[in-house]
Amino acid sequence: xxxxxxxxxxxxxxxxxxxxxxxxxxxxxQKCRDCGKFRFYPRSICPNCFSYNTEWSRVSGxxxxxxxxxxxxxxxxxxxKDVPYCLALVDLEEGVRMMTNIVECxxxxxxxxxxxEVVFEDVTPxxxxxxxxxxxxx
Amino acid sequence: MGxxxxxxxxxxxxxxxxxIVPDKSQMELIAQAxxxxxxxxxxxxxxxxxxxxSGIFGLATMEVGEYLNIQPRFTDATHAGGASFEMHVQHAxxxxxxxxxHTVLICxxxxxYSDRKRGxxxxxxxxxxxxxxxxEMPYGGWLTGSYALAAQRHMYQYGTTSEQLAEIAxxxxxxxxxxxxxxxxTPITIADVIHSPMIxxxxxxxxxxxxxxAGGAIIVTSAERARNLxxxxxxxxxxxxxxxxxxxxSMPDLTCTSAKISxxxxxxxxxxxxxxxxxAELYDCFTITVLxxxxxxxxxxxxxxxxxxxxxTTAPGGKFPMNTNGGGLSFTHSGMYGIFLLxxxxxxxxxxxxxxxxxxxxxxxxxxxxVALSSSSTVILGRD
Numbered sequence: 001x002x003x004x005x006x007x008x009x010x011x012x013x014x015x016x017x018x019x020x021x022x023x024x025x026x027x028x029x030q031k032c033r034d035c036g037k038f039r040f041y042p043r044s045i046c047p048n049c050f051s052y053n054t055e056w057s058r059v060s061g062x063x064x065x066x067x068x069x070x071x072x073x074x075x076x077x078x079x080x081k082d083v084p085y086c087l088a089l090v091d092l093e094e095g096v097r098m099m100t101n102i103v104e105c106x107x108x109x110x111x112x113x114x115x116x117e118v119v120f121e122d123v124t125p126x127x128x129x130x131x132x133x134x135x136x137x138x
Numbered sequence: 139m140g141x142x143x144x145x146x147x148x149x150x151x152x153x154x155x156x157x158i159v160p161d162k163s164q165m166e167l168i169a170q171a172x173x174x175x176x177x178x179x180x181x182x183x184x185x186x187x188x189x190x191x192s193g194i195f196g197l198a199t200m201e202v203g204e205y206l207n208i209q210p211r212f213t214d215a216t217h218a219g220g221a222s223f224e225m226h227v228q229h230a231x232x233x234x235x236x237x238x239x240h241t242v243l244i245c246x247x248x249x250x251y252s253d254r255k256r257g258x259x260x261x262x263x264x265x266x267x268x269x270x271x272x273x274e275m276p277y278g279g280w281l282t283g284s285y286a287l288a289a290q291r292h293m294y295q296y297g298t299t300s301e302q303l304a305e306i307a308x309x310x311x312x313x314x315x316x317x318x319x320x321x322x323x324t325p326i327t328i329a330d331v332i333h334s335p336m337i338x339x340x341x342x343x344x345x346x347x348x349x350x351x352a353g354g355a356i357i358v359t360s361a362e363r364a365r366n367l368x369x370x371x372x373x374x375x376x377x378x379x380x381x382x383x384x385x386x387x388s389m390p391d392l393t394c395t396s397a398k399i400s401x402x403x404x405x406x407x408x409x410x411x412x413x414x415x416x417x418a419e420l421y422d423c424f425t426i427t428v429l430x431x432x433x434x435x436x437x438x439x440x441x442x443x444x445x446x447x448x449x450x451t452t453a454p455g456g457k458f459p460m461n462t463n464g465g466g467l468s469f470t471h472s473g474m475y476g477i478f479l480l481x482x483x484x485x486x487x488x489x490x491x492x493x494x495x496x497x498x499x500x501x502x503x504x505x506x507x508x509v510a511l512s513s514s515s516t517v518i519l520g521r522d
Contacts, residue, residue, distance in 0.1 A: 009272035041273045041388075067291040067392055070339040075280035087283045087338075089387055099274045099387040112294040129276055 004124050005078035015042045017056055022128045025120040027061045029094055030054050040096035061118030062135065063092040070107045090116055090132050104133035140376055140407030142228070145235035147364035147371030148519065150179025150357035151481040156470040157321045159351040160252040164193065165205045167247035167353035172206060175355035180368035181241065186357075188212035188233055188242030190226035194250070194473045202245065212239040218381055219508020220421055222246075223356075223477040224400075224515035228377035230358040240360050244480075247353025248472040254349065270385040282346060282424070284386035284510035286338035289426035291392040293340060295441065300340055302444035303425040304331035307344050307467055309453035310422060314464025316454060316494035321348055322468040345425040347466035347475070354477035356484070372484040372519045375501070376410065378403025381513035389511060393441075397434035397505055397514035404503070404516035405436075412436040415518075416499045417486050418458065419479035421507040422465040431505050435516070459496045462486060476506030480517065487521040 011019050018041075021028040029038045032046035033053040045052055068088035074080055086102040102110065103119065116132035123129055152174030154167035162170070168191070176183060189210040191202045196217040203210060212233040216225045223244055230242035292298045308328055314320035326344060334343040364371035378400035383389045405411060412435065420431045429443035437458070438446040452460035461467070463482040466475040483502040485491050501520045507513065 006278070007275040009276055011272070012269075015269060015272060041269045043269060067287040067294070069283055069286035069290055069341075071278060071283055071286070071337075072335070073282065073337045074278050075275075075283075076278075079278045082278065085278060087277060087279055087287070089287055089392075097387055099277050099279050099385070101277050112291065123276075127276075131277075 006076070008124065008127055014044055018042050019127065021058070022120060022130055023126065025128060027059050027118050027130055028056050029059050029096060031057045038094040038096050040098055059092060059094050063090045063116055063132070065102070065110070065112055065114045065116060066091045066097060067112060068102060068110050070110070086110060088132070101131045102133065103131045109134070140409065142231045142235055142377060143375050143407060143409070144361055144373045146231040146358050146360055147373045148227070148356050148480065148484050149359050149364050149367045149369065149371055150175040150181060151484045152178050152355055153319070153478065153481060154247055154353035156319060156352040157350050158251055159249065160255065162249070164247045164249055164353070167249070167351070168202060168245050168355070169206060171247065171353045171355035172243060172245050175357050178368070179357045181357060183208065185241045186210070186243045188230060188239035190214045190216070190230060190242060190244045192217045192222035192246060192474065194248050197246070208243070210239065212242065218513035218515070220423065220474040220476040221379070221506030221508035221513040221515045222474060223480060224377070224504055224506040224517045225379045227358060227374060227480065227517045228379055228515065231374045231377065234358065234360050240363060242358045243355060244358065244477065245353070245355040246474060246477045248474065249351040250473045251349050251351045270388065274385050274387060279386070281510060282338045282341065285424040285426055286341045287386060288392040288430065288511055289340050289424070292426060292429065295393055296444065298429065298444040300332045300342070301328055302448055303345055303429065304328040305447040305450060306422070306425040306428050306452065307331045309447070309450050309456065310461050310465045310467045312453045313462050313494055314468030317464045317469055320464040320469040321350055322464070341424055341426070347423045347471040348468070350470045350472050352470040352472040354481055356477065356480050369488050370521055372487045372521065374517065375520045376404040376406070376408025376518040377516065378407070379515040383512050384509060386510040393430065395430050395434050395507065395511050395514055397431050397507065397516065400514040400516040401435040401505065404518050408518045410501065410518060414501050415503045416459070417462060417483070417496050417502045418460045419462070419483050419502060419504045420460060421475060421479065421505060422461055422467050423471065423475065423507070425467070427507050427511070430511070431507065435503070435505060454494065462491065462494050462496060474508070476508070479504040479506060483519050487519060
């Protein structure tokens with residue numbers, strides 16, 4: 001993990017709670033106490049109603065794939081060993097969208113609207129990246 | 139007549155050396171394009187009193203002003219990726235109409251191809267400090283990936299196919315084969331496109347633009363001055379601009395770009411509709427980019443872009459001449475292609491495009507798109 005060469009989030013005060021919870025393998029989002037909307041990425045003001053009245057809330061980690069691509073040509077050499085990897089946008093149940101990687105999946109099985117759930121990948125002692133895998137059918 | 143209609147015109151255009159230019163810096167290419175554009179207009183550097191420029195990571199007008207020894211009364215470094223230069227046209231026309239200045243230089247260059255060969259890395263990619271970047275870059279998100287996400291979603295919602303996207307690349311290559319300056323001139327087929335290596339599914343290599351070195355410059359001046367120059371004026375009839383997000387994960391709908399807003403504004407100002415456009419110069423960093431613009435600008439309905447381009451509609455001799463210089467897909471693309479849309483549009487209006495001239499071109503629409511489908515700006519130009 002010390003040799004991790006891929007870009008890491010340069011955490012600042014607005015985003016620190018998100019990454020601290022991710023380190024504990026929990027997905028937390030900001031929610032506006034005035035208009036009730038969740039938002040992502042974290043920011044101190046609500047982009048919907050411009051209120052500063054905010055709470056953090058642990059969320060289910062369930063969502064659906066909004067779109068995906070299997071990438072053979074990464075932006076940086078550090079991703080070369082991951083090729084091909086799946087870059088995706090996931091719509092969470094709470095109504096926000098985040099970029100992620102889909103893991104634990106055969107690429108030919110990928111479908112838009114496929115239900116997925118969060119898993120965490122510990123990439124450094126400080127950072128765990130939320131990624132998503134297909135929700136197991138029970 | 140809209141607010142800025144025919145208040146200003148583009149009177150000089152030029153590109154710098156384009157393609158692989160390892161021996162020249164960004165500033166040298168800007169200077170070269172500028173001096174050629176001034177010569178094209180029949181103007182002197184001392185006539186310039188306004189300056190707009192942008193580069194891949196922004197570009198200080200102060201730096202360009204210093205290098206070229208220009209001290210402007212109006213200066214604008216609006217940076218919205220490849221859409222920056224159509225925005226500069228609107229800002230220049232507004233500044234001229236307001237009497238702030240008379241003659242504006244809009245310029246750009248980048249040595250993207252040679253920088254890669256020289257091992258100049260995009261260090262910004264390694265340091266995702268912005269909130270947006272820190273939630274995208276760690277996953278290997280990047281521009282091609284962003285456009286691929288949009289293409290996948292468009293296919294899912296509307297049944298668009300890889301063959302339909304390939305139609306755009308094939309038609310654009312046909313235009314490039316008529317442009318002596320184009321880097322890629324060998325004809326290609328739909329099969330060539332869909333059998334070229336997959337870069338980011340569903341985008342193949344030939345769905346993606348070139349990476350070259352290139353610069354360009356255009357000169358915008360007042361209506362009064364434009365009438366007495368070397369070439370007939372390319373009148374600015376309408377303009378519009380907008381942006382909706384920066385990172386693709388914040389794009390509200392991956393199948394709808396802000397070209398809807400910029401296009402509507404430009405058509406309204408010009409008092410024209412999509413039916414009035416003789417030639418379209420649309421930003422083609424990827425084939426999907428073109429498809430979305432055709433829909434968002436109203437050349438066809440949302441979701442019908444794939445049908446629209448089928449059968450080589452946009453090729454030479456087709457009913458919708460588009461990207462007549464060979465575009466970013468086959469002519470040149472140094473990272474921010476928007477200025478080349480304007481250069482080609484002006485030449486089409488002048489009737490000086492040789493083999494690729496569209497007969498009777500009187501109204502040309504240019505639409506820039508920037509970053510991750512983030513921004514759009516539209517300029518409609520016309521001749522007397």
